[in-house]
Amino acid sequence: MLIVMALTPSTMPALGTQAPTFSLPDIVTARTVSLDDVTGDKGVLVMFICGHCPFVVHVQSQLAQLGKDYRDSGVGIVAICSNDEGVSPRDSLANLKTQAEQQGFVFPYLKDDSQDVAKAYDAACTPDFFLYDASRKLVYRGQLDGARPGNDVPVDGKDLRAALDAVIAGKDIAEDQTPAVGCNIKWRNS
Numbered sequence: 001m002l003i004v005m006a007l008t009p010s011t012m013p014a015l016g017t018q019a020p021t022f023s024l025p026d027i028v029t030a031r032t033v034s035l036d037d038v039t040g041d042k043g044v045l046v047m048f049i050c051g052h053c054p055f056v057v058h059v060q061s062q063l064a065q066l067g068k069d070y071r072d073s074g075v076g077i078v079a080i081c082s083n084d085e086g087v088s089p090r091d092s093l094a095n096l097k098t099q100a101e102q103q104g105f106v107f108p109y110l111k112d113d114s115q116d117v118a119k120a121y122d123a124a125c126t127p128d129f130f131l132y133d134a135s136r137k138l139v140y141r142g143q144l145d146g147a148r149p150g151n152d153v154p155v156d157g158k159d160l161r162a163a164l165d166a167v168i169a170g171k172d173i174a175e176d177q178t179p180a181v182g183c184n185i186k187w188r189n190s
Contacts, residue, residue, distance in 0.1 A: 008125040008184040012141055015175060019044065019136040020120035024080065024110035027096045033078065033108045041134060042074030043167045045160075048118060048128040048185065049109075050083045051099040052090035055182035056126050058149045062157045063127070064103040066164075073168050075131075077107040082118035083126070083186040091186070118185055125182040131163050139167060142177035 023034040038044055047063065049056045056063075067077050083091040093111060100109045112118055121130055131140035140163035147155040159178065166173045 007181045009181050010128050010141060010143075010179040011122045011124045012177070012179050013122045013130075013138060015138050015141075017138040019046070019130070019132045019138070020117065022080075022110075022112075022117045022120070024112055024117060027081070027093055027109045027111050028100050028105075029108075033110055035136075038076035038078040038108060039132075039136065040074045040076040043131065043133045043139075044076040044078065044136070045070075045164065046121065046130045046132070047077070047079045048082060048121070048123040048126055048130075049079050050081045050088070050091045050126045050183075050186075051095045052083075052088055053126040053183040054149045059127060059144055059147060059155050059157075060099070060103050062144065062155045064105055066157050066161070067106045068104075069161075070164055071106055073164070075164055075167060079105065079107060079109045080112050080117060080123075081109070081126075082112040082115050082123065084115065084188040087186040087189065115185075115188060123185060125180060125184055127182050128180050128185075129160055131160070131167060133167055139163070139173050140177060141180075143180045146178075148181070 021035045144160045146153040
């Protein structure tokens with residue numbers, strides 16, 4: 001059965017773009033975490049996720065596994081929720097903390113209340129993935145894999161895992177990348 005949902009694609013910023021800096025509170029520990037804190041000697045993966053989006057819910061166990069599998073790889077991993085809680089109450093700090101704990105996220109899960117970080121990264125959807133090399137240049141912005149709620153594609157993270165493996169090995173990543181799709185980021189009403 002195919003589930004019909006509104007899809008928002010990733011904006012696909014230019015490869016080679018420098019990773020914007022940030023300093024945000026961790027949802028679980030309440031400590032402030034910066035880009036410097038999470039960047040490994042091979043690079044950093046910045047994921048924009050949330051607690052309610054069916055696309056994130058569909059893949060969140062794979063995100064947790066990815067965190068465990070790449071914990072000691074030299075690539076740092078961080079997740080950020082930029083959704084406005086006023087627009088999406090299910091993305092409250094309490095609900096996001098429960099998500100992180102239930103899924104066993106081993107990476108920092110940060111809250112971007114101002115939404116400035118999402119704007120700096122040109123993030124558009126949840127989930128949205130940005131992989132940077134050791135010099136913090138964007139080398140991958142695309143989908144986790146071809147799985148979507150309602151399709152029969154396995155949630156295995158193959159696209160993002162291939163990009164991570166290439167960064168770790170110091171190999172080039174093909175520039176033809178499939179955009180991530182998901183729910184739009186819930187922007188604050190101005």
